[in-house]
Amino acid sequence: MTGFLKWFFVFMTEMLKGFSMIFKGLWNGIKHIFNIKNYIQIFKTYSTDFGAVGWILSILAIILVAGVFVLLGLMIVLAIRKYVRFRHSIVSNEDLLEEIADLQRQVLKMTKEKDEIMAMKVAQMGIPTSGALSLAGAEGMVPALGTEGGTEGAVAVVGETGDDGVVQTADRRFSRLMEVDSFYRSYTPPEYNNSITLEELCDTYRNFACSRMHLFYEPKTIRLFIAGMASTKLIILQGISGTGKTSLPYSFGKFLQHDTTIASVQPSWRDRTELFGYFNEFTKNFNETEVLKRIYSSSYNNDINLVLLDEMNIARVEYYFAEMLSILEMPNADEWELDLVPNVWSTDPVNLNRGKLKIPQNVWYIGTANNDDSTYAISDKVYDRAQPINLDAKGVPFDAPDTGPIDLGFDHLDQLFKEAFDKYPISQDTLKKIQQLDLWVIEKLRVAFGNRILKQMGLFVPVYVACGGEELEGVDYVLATKIFRKFESLNLAMLRDELRELVNYMNKSFGKNKMKESIEYLERLQKLF
Numbered sequence: 176m177t178g179f180l181k182w183f184f185v186f187m188t189e190m191l192k193g194f195s196m197i198f199k200g201l202w203n204g205i206k207h208i209f210n211i212k213n214y215i216q217i218f219k220t221y222s223t224d225f226g227a228v229g230w231i232l233s234i235l236a237i238i239l240v241a242g243v244f245v246l247l248g249l250m251i252v253l254a255i256r257k258y259v260r261f262r263h264s265i266v267s268n269e270d271l272l273e274e275i276a277d278l279q280r281q282v283l284k285m286t287k288e289k290d291e292i293m294a295m296k297v298a299q300m301g302i303p304t305s306g307a308l309s310l311a312g313a314e315g316m317v318p319a320l321g322t323e324g325g326t327e328g329a330v331a332v333v334g335e336t337g338d339d340g341v342v343q344t345a346d347r348r349f350s351r352l353m354e355v356d357s358f359y360r361s362y363t364p365p366e367y368n369n370s371i372t373l374e375e376l377c378d379t380y381r382n383f384a385c386s387r388m389h390l391f392y393e394p395k396t397i398r399l400f401i402a403g404m405a406s407t408k409l410i411i412l413q414g415i416s417g418t419g420k421t422s423l424p425y426s427f428g429k430f431l432q433h434d435t436t437i438a439s440v441q442p443s444w445r446d447r448t449e450l451f452g453y454f455n456e457f458t459k460n461f462n463e464t465e466v467l468k469r470i471y472s473s474s475y476n477n478d479i480n481l482v483l484l485d486e487m488n489i490a491r492v493e494y495y496f497a498e499m500l501s502i503l504e505m506p507n508a509d510e511w512e513l514d515l516v517p518n519v520w521s522t523d524p525v526n527l528n529r530g531k532l533k534i535p536q537n538v539w540y541i542g543t544a545n546n547d548d549s550t551y552a553i554s555d556k557v558y559d560r561a562q563p564i565n566l567d568a569k570g571v572p573f574d575a576p577d578t579g580p581i582d583l584g585f586d587h588l589d590q591l592f593k594e595a596f597d598k599y600p601i602s603q604d605t606l607k608k609i610q611q612l613d614l615w616v617i618e619k620l621r622v623a624f625g626n627r628i629l630k631q632m633g634l635f636v637p638v639y640v641a642c643g644g645e646e647l648e649g650v651d652y653v654l655a656t657k658i659f660r661k662f663e664s665l666n667l668a669m670l671r672d673e674l675r676e677l678v679n680y681m682n683k684s685f686g687k688n689k690m691k692e693s694i695e696y697l698e699r700l701q702k703l704f
Contacts, residue, residue: 341519348454348516351463352471352524359475365432367477367584373591373641377401380430382578388426390419391570394643399652400427402639403562404539405592406631408503411487411553413544414566420543423566424483432580435481435541436469444490447498454516461516470513473535474526477584480538487542488550492557499540500560508536537585555661559627562635563656592634595641601633605650608684615680616658619673620665628657647689655692659700667700674701 207213218233225233336342347353371379377397384390400423403410412420421437428435438450452462466482473480484496493500502511511534519529526533542561544553601609609632613624632653639649667674674697681690 341521343521345522346459346520347522348459348461348520349463349524349527350460351468352527353522355468355472355475356525359472362475364477365582367582367587369584369587371581371583371587373401373595373638374643376583376591377642379578379581380427382575383430383580384426385573385575386577387579388422388429390422390426391572392419392423393570395648396423396564396566398639398642398644399564401642402635402644402649403564404588405595405638406635407560407562408539409500409557409561410539410541411544411558411561411563412541412566413546413563416545418566418569420566421483421485424481424541428481430580431479431583433478433480435483436465437483437485438464438466439485440487440489440495442489444495447495449495450499451513451515467532470534470538471524471526471532473538474533476537477586478537479583479585479588480535482538482540484540484542486545486550488544488553491551492542493554496540496557499534500557502534504560536589555664558657558660559625562631563660565656591641592638595637596634599637599640599646601636601650602646605646609650612654612681612684616677619676620662620670622658622661622665624658628653631657647685648692651685651690651692654690655696659693659696662697662700667703671701 222230222233377394381392381394381397384392400410412423414420424435425437441449444450450464451467452464454461469480469482487496498513502513505511512528512531513534514530515527515532516523516530523530544550546552609624609629616622616624632650635653636646636649639652640646662670662674678694678697681693682688
């Protein structure tokens with residue numbers, strides 16, 4: 176055995192030595208070919224005997240040899256590129272074949288589903304199974320519902336409908352909403368902070384945004400935001416780019432430890448399906464969006480839920496948000512329902528009431544808006560139902576103590592709002608001045624305040640005061656953003672004197688420099704013409 180091992184070792188050593196000699200010889204040959212230094216030395220040795228013709232021929236020979244090497248290099252590069260392309264085409268063909276195989280499997284699956292649907296249709300029509308083939312092949316025997324023999328609008332039956340109108344089926348069309356049902360079966364709510372006041376809430380959030388998010392907001396901005404939440408479910412943050420419009424609701428969600436759901440509005444949005452999803456008649460699944468999921472999950476919790484409509488006016492708000500605008504306007508919150516599907520399946524999510532989704536009170540919709548050539552003007556219909564907040568300047572950095580997030584329950588926030596309504600109602604003196612201002616504006620400019628705006632002002636101002644602001648500041652802001660904003664649609668070139676009179680009237684009625692927001696806005700309107 177020992178002799179064999181010695182022989183095998185010597186044998187393999189000699190063989191490997193031969194391979195090493197091959198590679199070594201190849202390497203030495205390459206080094207010899209590209210030994211430029213040796214070529215220069217040879218040229219120097221023999222060039223002393225060159226005549227004129229010899230010099231010319233030697234230069235031509237060097238150029239010719241260099242050209243041959245360059246040509247060889249190009250041929251090697253082209254060969255490598257050709258090989259790489261060949262390999263890429265093979266991989267692409269393999270991917271294509273795999274996609275074709277997947278499509279074939281999907282076709283087989285859909286064919287099977289079609290046969291099952293056809294069988295159920297045949298069973299409902301009372302035709303024997305043996306007649307199924309002739310029924311399927313007969314043109315016009317199973318027309319689409321609501322059509323004359325076409326396939327548009329066809330609705331396949333997925334199960335038997337009971338006396339109560341519920342379709343009995345094992346299929347699930349709301350998979351993501353059912354995930355929410357599953358999650359909340361074992362959900363334990365957090366311990367909410369039920370001792371914080373509105374003023375403390377504003378200060379705490381401002382310090383959190385500064386210390387943790389490096390965002391800097393003026394106290395007035397936060398007071399306006401919280402007061403806006405008390406007056407309406409739709410808030411519009413508008414202003415120049417880079418002032419923190421998107422960051423405000425985003426960071427507020429982080430502050431409450433429940434991230435804001437962000438829906439990036441697209442120019443192609445034309446109806447509510449972009450925001451809430453739609454039922455696909457072909458797949459029998461409801462295409463659920465994150466917004467729909469957030470609204471549905473809000474019915475289970477006591478959190479403060481924010482939905483951000485980023486760049487909301489890049490499409491027409493009246494198109495994709497029209498139904499929600501109507502719902503939020505209903506005085507009875509029990510009627511806040513969104514129709515999702517026309518029928519009921521036995522497997523539908525728990526909190527869907529006969530195909531309708533109830534809109535919870537603990538959800539706010541916050542839109543960001545820019546005013547430029549790429550956006551649409553927001554109509555009065557939207558502005559009247561919303562609370563606009565102007566963010567026209569970048570925040571000034573300041574020092575703040577390190578402040579962590581909190582858990583704030585909706586019930587406590589709602590209670591704080593109600594306490595503010597009772598404790599800080601608009602004073603009778605201010606209400607009288609607002610009514611007189613309304614009469615003056617109607618007489619001079621033919622613009623009325625409207626009951627909706629006065630109601631929102633009655634909710635906005637008390638909360639603004641509870642957050643640390645002053646009553647006239649809150650009234651001033653509502654007048655500037657919701658009343659005087661309507662003047663933009665008037666013929667301002669013919670009303671410059673009336674606007675000047677209005678400024679004088681407000682200084683006289685409310686006090687000089689008390690209504691800064693409104694007066695500055697009116698003066699800007701005068702400068703436009």
